[in-house]
Amino acid sequence: DAGVIQSPRHEVTEMGQEVTLRCKPISGHNSLFWYRQTMMRGLELLIYFNNNVPIDDSGMPEDRFSAKMPNASFSTLKIQPSEPRDSAVYFCASSPIAGVDGELFFGEGSRLTVL
Amino acid sequence: GDSVTQMEGPVTLSEEAFLTINCTYTATGYPSLFWYVQYPGEGLQLLLKATKADDKGSNKGFEATYRKETTSFHLEKGSVQVSDSAVYFCALADIQGAQKLVFGQGTRLTINP
Numbered sequence: 001d002a003g004v005i006q007s008p009r010h011e012v013t014e015m016g017q018e019v020t021l022r023c024k025p026i027s028g029h030n031s032l033f034w035y036r037q038t039m040m041r042g043l044e045l046l047i048y049f050n051n052n053v054p055i056d057d058s059g060m061p062e063d064r065f066s067a068k069m070p071n072a073s074f075s076t077l078k079i080q081p082s083e084p085r086d087s088a089v090y091f092c093a094s095s096p097i098a099g100v101d102g103e104l105f106f107g108e109g110s111r112l113t114v115l
Numbered sequence: 116g117d118s119v120t121q122m123e124g125p126v127t128l129s130e131e132a133f134l135t136i137n138c139t140y141t142a143t144g145y146p147s148l149f150w151y152v153q154y155p156g157e158g159l160q161l162l163l164k165a166t167k168a169d170d171k172g173s174n175k176g177f178e179a180t181y182r183k184e185t186t187s188f189h190l191e192k193g194s195v196q197v198s199d200s201a202v203y204f205c206a207l208a209d210i211q212g213a214q215k216l217v218f219g220q221g222t223r224l225t226i227n228p
Contacts, residue, residue: 033215042218042219042220042221043159043218043221045215045216045217091158093158103149103161104159106159107158109158
């Protein structure tokens, strides 16, 4: 079975450019999560969706970040404009709402470098 | 708010050594507890879990027991292998049935042959 699919795997961009990260959750999963991983702050939850509806976006750093889930099989995380401090690995994860407590299925991550 | 604290890394051991990675938590209710593992270049994957006090989670030779009295969930393995080299994350779900996880900072484990 296909797991969570993220793209791109690596992105290098210059400060001020727009960055769009994409995620395809596991088919049938109703919850989708965006996490950011850095050496300094560890793993941070940015936002999560249930049934395509944003439930908690309190972890989104600022207005430069936005996330959408237009349908059950696709989500985007956009940073505009990007800054060097946004450099991190961004993970998407999904889970079935009625599934096992706390078991998230992670993608392989998108490593973002902002110069 | 809820939080998870793990022992500082990195941890380096020789093959077949005994492993303990400490994890303590702070939560207002009765959380479910988890260990996730991240192998190099990959996303996190669930290693084991426990949903109530005194439960023991186990998988791939790893074990952890939910200790409510000490608010701990320490990860142990009797004999580690080189293939266990990874970053290990302790986590909690603050409400039963909720998918929102709070992660510890991670502990990098390196096993030398």
